[in-house]
Amino acid sequence: MERLLRWLDELRRRESQLALVLSLVIGALVGLVVVAFILFTGRLAARLYPAGGSGWRRVLMPTLGSLITGFLLYRWFPFARGSGVPQTKTALFIRDGVISFRTVLGKFFLCSTSLASGIALGREGPAVQVGAGLASVIARRLGLSREYVKALVPVGGAAALAAAFNTPIAAVLFSLEEIMGDLHAPILGSVVLSSATSWMVLHLVLGDEPLFHVAGYHLTHPLELLAYAALGVVGGLGSVAFVKLLLGLRRRFLDLPRWTGWFQPVAGGLTVGLMGYFYPQVLGVGYADVDRVLAGDLVLRVVVILAVLKIIATAVCYASGNAGGIFGPSLFIGAMLGAAVGSVAHLIMPGYTAGPGAYALVGMGTAFAGIVRTPLTSVIMIFEVTRDYTIIVPLMISNLIAFFLSQRLQPQPIYEALARQDGIHLPDRDIRPLAARHRVVSAMRPSPGTLALKSPIGEALARVRESPLDTWPVADDEGLAGMVQRSELESAVAAGRAEERLSDLLRKIEDSGSFTGLPHVHPDHTLTAALERLGTLPYDVLPVVNRANVRELLGVVTLQDILDAYGLAKARRGGGKRGRS
Amino acid sequence: MAGPDPARRPPRADPGAFLGTFALIFFAMGALFALDTLLARMEAGERRSEARQLYQEGVELTTGRRYPAAVDRFQGAVSAERTNPLYQRALAAALLASGKVTDARTVLADRLQREPTDAAASFLMAHVLEREGEDESAASYYHRAIYGHWDQDAARNRVGARFDLIDLLARTGNQRELLAELLPLQDEAPSDVATRRRIARLFVDAGSPPRAIEIYRDLLRRDGRDAETWAGLAEAEFARGNYRSARADFATAVRLAPGDSAIAGRLRNTERVLALDPTQRGLSSKEQASRSVGLLELTLAAADSCLATAADTSARLLADSARALVSAKPPAAGLHAAMETNLDLAERLWAERGRICPGQRRPGEQVLGLVLDKVAQ
Numbered sequence: 023m024e025r026l027l028r029w030l031d032e033l034r035r036r037e038s039q040l041a042l043v044l045s046l047v048i049g050a051l052v053g054l055v056v057v058a059f060i061l062f063t064g065r066l067a068a069r070l071y072p073a074g075g076s077g078w079r080r081v082l083m084p085t086l087g088s089l090i091t092g093f094l095l096y097r098w099f100p101f102a103r104g105s106g107v108p109q110t111k112t113a114l115f116i117r118d119g120v121i122s123f124r125t126v127l128g129k130f131f132l133c134s135t136s137l138a139s140g141i142a143l144g145r146e147g148p149a150v151q152v153g154a155g156l157a158s159v160i161a162r163r164l165g166l167s168r169e170y171v172k173a174l175v176p177v178g179g180a181a182a183l184a185a186a187f188n189t190p191i192a193a194v195l196f197s198l199e200e201i202m203g204d205l206h207a208p209i210l211g212s213v214v215l216s217s218a219t220s221w222m223v224l225h226l227v228l229g230d231e232p233l234f235h236v237a238g239y240h241l242t243h244p245l246e247l248l249a250y251a252a253l254g255v256v257g258g259l260g261s262v263a264f265v266k267l268l269l270g271l272r273r274r275f276l277d278l279p280r281w282t283g284w285f286q287p288v289a290g291g292l293t294v295g296l297m298g299y300f301y302p303q304v305l306g307v308g309y310a311d312v313d314r315v316l317a318g319d320l321v322l323r324v325v326v327i328l329a330v331l332k333i334i335a336t337a338v339c340y341a342s343g344n345a346g347g348i349f350g351p352s353l354f355i356g357a358m359l360g361a362a363v364g365s366v367a368h369l370i371m372p373g374y375t376a377g378p379g380a381y382a383l384v385g386m387g388t389a390f391a392g393i394v395r396t397p398l399t400s401v402i403m404i405f406e407v408t409r410d411y412t413i414i415v416p417l418m419i420s421n422l423i424a425f426f427l428s429q430r431l432q433p434q435p436i437y438e439a440l441a442r443q444d445g446i447h448l449p450d451r452d453i454r455p456l457a458a459r460h461r462v463v464s465a466m467r468p469s470p471g472t473l474a475l476k477s478p479i480g481e482a483l484a485r486v487r488e489s490p491l492d493t494w495p496v497a498d499d500e501g502l503a504g505m506v507q508r509s510e511l512e513s514a515v516a517a518g519r520a521e522e523r524l525s526d527l528l529r530k531i532e533d534s535g536s537f538t539g540l541p542h543v544h545p546d547h548t549l550t551a552a553l554e555r556l557g558t559l560p561y562d563v564l565p566v567v568n569r570a571n572v573r574e575l576l577g578v579v580t581l582q583d584i585l586d587a588y589g590l591a592k593a594r595r596g597g598g599k600r601g602r603s
Numbered sequence: 604m605a606g607p608d609p610a611r612r613p614p615r616a617d618p619g620a621f622l623g624t625f626a627l628i629f630f631a632m633g634a635l636f637a638l639d640t641l642l643a644r645m646e647a648g649e650r651r652s653e654a655r656q657l658y659q660e661g662v663e664l665t666t667g668r669r670y671p672a673a674v675d676r677f678q679g680a681v682s683a684e685r686t687n688p689l690y691q692r693a694l695a696a697a698l699l700a701s702g703k704v705t706d707a708r709t710v711l712a713d714r715l716q717r718e719p720t721d722a723a724a725s726f727l728m729a730h731v732l733e734r735e736g737e738d739e740s741a742a743s744y745y746h747r748a749i750y751g752h753w754d755q756d757a758a759r760n761r762v763g764a765r766f767d768l769i770d771l772l773a774r775t776g777n778q779r780e781l782l783a784e785l786l787p788l789q790d791e792a793p794s795d796v797a798t799r800r801r802i803a804r805l806f807v808d809a810g811s812p813p814r815a816i817e818i819y820r821d822l823l824r825r826d827g828r829d830a831e832t833w834a835g836l837a838e839a840e841f842a843r844g845n846y847r848s849a850r851a852d853f854a855t856a857v858r859l860a861p862g863d864s865a866i867a868g869r870l871r872n873t874e875r876v877l878a879l880d881p882t883q884r885g886l887s888s889k890e891q892a893s894r895s896v897g898l899l900e901l902t903l904a905a906a907d908s909c910l911a912t913a914a915d916t917s918a919r920l921l922a923d924s925a926r927a928l929v930s931a932k933p934p935a936a937g938l939h940a941a942m943e944t945n946l947d948l949a950e951r952l953w954a955e956r957g958r959i960c961p962g963q964r965r966p967g968e969q970v971l972g973l974v975l976d977k978v979a980q
Contacts, residue, residue, distance in 0.1 A: 031621075051628060054639055057635075057639045057643075058638055058639050061642035064646060065646060160628065164624050
C-alpha cells in the first residue's frame with residue numbers, strides 16, 4: 023500500500039507519465055460506464071416495451087419520453103442535447119477541453135431514457151461525449167495542464183466509441199479523423215491504449231458477441247462492382263437528403279421562441295411514435311433490424327419504407343432537440359438503402375450479384391461515409407464488424423462515391439454545420455489543405471551561391487556585399503557547412519582578421535556558444551515551421567536541404583519569401599535584421 | 604504518452620486531492636463493474652427466458668407443421684440467445700422443412716464454425732447438402748455426425764445417421780461404401796425385428812445377399828411365423844439366384860399372409876423366372892432345348908423393335924439369325940449344342956439391345972433380364 027502511494031505521489035510530479043497512466047485508467051473507466059449505458063438503456067427499453075404490449079404504447083412512450091427528457095434538458099442539462107460529437111469538438115477546440123460532470127451525468131441518463139423510450143437516435147455520439155467528459159473531469163481534477171486536458175478528451179472519446187460500437191480500431195480512427203481532424207495527431211498512442219482497454223472491458227463484461235452477425239459475403243462477379251457503384255450513388259444522395267433535411271428542420275426549430283425549447287423534443291417523440299405504430303422497426307437505435315437485414319431477412323418494400331421513415335424520424339428527433347446521436351441511424355439508413363439496391367440488383371442480375379445482405383453491409387459504410395464524412399473510419403469499421411477482407415474493395419468504391427457526392431452537394435460536414443447553427447465555428451478541414459499549400463518548396467529561392475569554407479574572410483565579405491542577402495551559406499567539398507552573416511564578416515574584418523579563413527570564423531562562432539548545429543529546413547516543411555525555426559535563429563535566411571543528405575543545399579528561404587507566400591509582400595519590406603550577439 | 608507539450612511541471616492538485624481522486628476513480632470502477640455485472644446477468648436471464656419461450660412456441664408450431672411461423676419463433680430465440688446450439692439447430696431444421704435450404708445451410712455453417720464436432724448440426728447439414736444434390740459433401744457430413752458429439756442419446760442418433768448415410772449410398776449406387784457402412788451397423792444397431800430386417804434388405808442392395816440371408820434366418824429362428832421376414836429371405840435368395848429357394852420362401856410367406864398381394868406378385872414373378880430358366884437342375888435335355896428356344900423367342904420380341912430401326916447392320920443380321928433359329932424345327936440330336944447356340948444368340952441379342960436402346964425396357968422384361976443374367980453367369 024505504501025509503495026502504491028509512493029508511486030502515485032511520484033506519478034503526480036510527472037505529468038507526461040501521469041497522462042499515459044490516465045489513458046489506461048480512462049479506457050477502463052469509460053468502458054465500464056459505456057457498458058452500463060448500453061445495459062441500462064436495454065433494460066429500461068425492455069420494461070417500457072414488454073412483450074405483447076399494445077400498439078398505442080409505441081406512440082405514448084416516445085412522446086412521454088421526449089417530454090420528460092426535453093424538460094430536463096431545457097432546465098438543467100442544456101449541453102446534453104443532441105449527438106455529443108460536435109459538443110466534444112467544441113469542448114476540445116474552444117473550451118480548453120472542459121466538459122462538466124453535470125453534462126456527463128445528464129447525457130448518460132437523459133440519453134438512456136430517450137433511446138429506451140424509442141426516440142430514433144443513436145447511442146455512439148452520446149457515448150463519445152460521456153467518455154470525453156469523464157476524461158476531462160478526471161484530468162482537471164488531477165490538476166493537469168490545459169494541453170493535457172485537451173489531449174485526454176479524444177482519448178476518452180475513443181474509449182467510449184470502442185465500447186459502444188465494439189470496434190476499437192475504428193474508434194481510434196474516428197477519434198483522430200473526426201474529433202481531432204488529424205490522423206497524425208501526437209496522441210495516437212494514448213488513443214490506442216484507451217480504446218484497447220475499453221474494448222477489453224466490454225468483452226470482459228459482455229463476452230465476445232459481435233454487434234452484428236454477418237455471413238461471409240464475397241464479390242460474386244467483377245461486374246457486381248457496378249452495382250456497388252450504384253449503391254455509392256444512392257447512398258450519397260440519401261446521405262445528402264438526410265443531412266439537408268436535418269439541418270433545415272433544425273434551423274426552423276432554432277428559430278422558434280426560446281421558451282418553447284422544453285417541449286420542442288415532443289415533435290420528434292410524436293413523429294417517431296406515430297411511425298412506430300405502423301412500423302415498430304423505426305423506434306430506437308434499431309440494431310436488431312439491421313442484423314435482420316444483414317441476414318437478408320427483409321423484403322424490398324419494407325427496406326425502402328424503413329429507409330425513408332428512418333431518415334424523417336431521425337431528422338425530426340434530432341432537430342427538435344432530443345438527446346441522441348446520428349451515428350447509429352446512419353448505419354440503419356445505410357443498411358436499408360443497401361438492401362434495397364441489393365434486392366433490385368439481384369432481381370436484374372441474379373447470377374452476377376450477391377444477396378441483399380451484402381449490400382446492406384456495404385450500405386452501412388456508404389451512408390456513414392456520406393453523412394459523417396469519415397471514409398477511412400467507415401471502411402475500417404465495416405471491416406471490424408465483418409472481419410471479412412473480401413468485402414473491402416466494393417466497400418471502398420461505394421464509400422468514395424458517396425463521400426464525393428456528399429462533399430459536392432453538401433460542402434459542410436454535418437457536425438461542423440450543427441455547431442455552426444449553434445453559433446460555434448469549429449476549425450474546419452479546409453485549414454489542413456491550406457497548410458499543405460504553404461510549404462517551404464513553394465517559397466524557397468535558388469541559393470545565391472556558397473562561400474568556400476577555405477576562403478579568406480575579406481574575400482567572402484566582398485562577395486556578400488554584392489548580394490542583397492545578409493546571410494550566406496558556407497560550404498566545403500562535402501556540401502553545406504554553416505551560415506554566416508554579413509555583420510559577422512564585417513566585425514572580423516574590422517578586427518583585422520580579413521586574411522583568416524571562414525572556417526576559423528565559424529569555429530569561433532560555435533565556440534562562443536551563441537549557436538550550435540546546422541540550422542535548416544526541408545522543402546516539405548510548412549512555412550509555419552520555417553517561421554518558428556527562424557524565430558529561434560539570429561538571422562533571416564534558412565538553407566533548404568535534402569532530407570536524404572542534410573549537407574546538400576537545395577536553395578534558401580528568407581523571412582521575406584515566407585511573407586510573400588502568405589501575400590504579405592508589403593510587410594517588413596527592407597525590415598531590420600537581428601545580430602547574432 | 605506523446606503529449607502536446609513535454610513540460611514536466613508538477614500538477615496543481617495537492618497530494619491529498621490527487622490520491623483522493625485516484626481512490627474515487629478506483630472506487631467508481633469497482634462499483635461500475637458490480638453494476639455492469641448485475642445488469643449483464645439480468646439481461647442474460649431475461650434473454651434466456653424470452654428465448655426459451657420462443658423456442659417452445661416454435662416447437663409447438665413445428666409439431667403442427669406450421670414451419671414458416673416456427674422459423675419466425677426460432678429466429679427470435681436465436682437472436683435472444685445466439686450461442687444456444689439447440690435453438691440454432693431447431694431454426695435450421697425448420698428452415699429446411701419450410702424449403703429455405705440456403706438459409707438453413709447458412710445457419711448450420713455458422714453453428715459448425717463455432718463447434719465443428721456438433722454431430723446434430725452435421726447431421727442436419729448432411730440433409731441440406733443432400734437436398735442440394737451435393738452427395739459427396741453430404742456423405743462427409745454424415746460421417747461427421749456419426750463420429751461427432753451428440754448431446755444426448757448418442758448411440759441411437761449415430762445409428763440413425765449411419766442409416767441415412769446408407770440410404771444415400773444405396774440411392775447413388777455406391778455398393779462398396781454401402782457394404783463398408785453396413786458391416787459396423789450390424790453390431791451397433793438395435794436388435795429389434797424392424798431394424799434387423801432393414802439391415803438385411805440393405806445388405807441385398809449392397810450386393811451381399813448371403814449376409815442378408817443370415818440375418819433373416821436368425822430372425823426366423825426367433826419367430827418362424829413372420830411373413831415379412833420370409834418374404835425378405837425370399838428376396839435375398841432371389842438376388843443370389845436361388846430361384847427355387849426363393850419360390851419356396853415366397854410360398855411360405857403367402858401362406859402366412861394370404862392377403863398380401865405384393866408377396867403374391869413376387870411369387871408369381873419367381874415362378875415365371877423358374878419356368879423360363881433352361882439351366883435349372885433336373886430338366887431333361889429336350890426341355891432345356893425347348894426352354895432355350897422360348898427364351899430366344901422372348902429376347903427377339905423384346906429386341907426386335909429396337910434393332911429393326913438400327914443403322915448397325917451386324918445387329919440386324921443377329922436378329923435375322925435368331926428369327927431363323929426360332930422358326931427352324933428342333934433338331935432330333937445334338938440338343939445340348941442347340942441349346943448352347945440359342946442361349947448364346949439370346950445373350951448377344953440382349954446385349955446389343957442394351958447397347959443400341961439403353962433404358963428402353965418394357966414391363967415384364969425384368970424376368971427375362973434376370974434369366975439372361977443368370978444364364979450369362
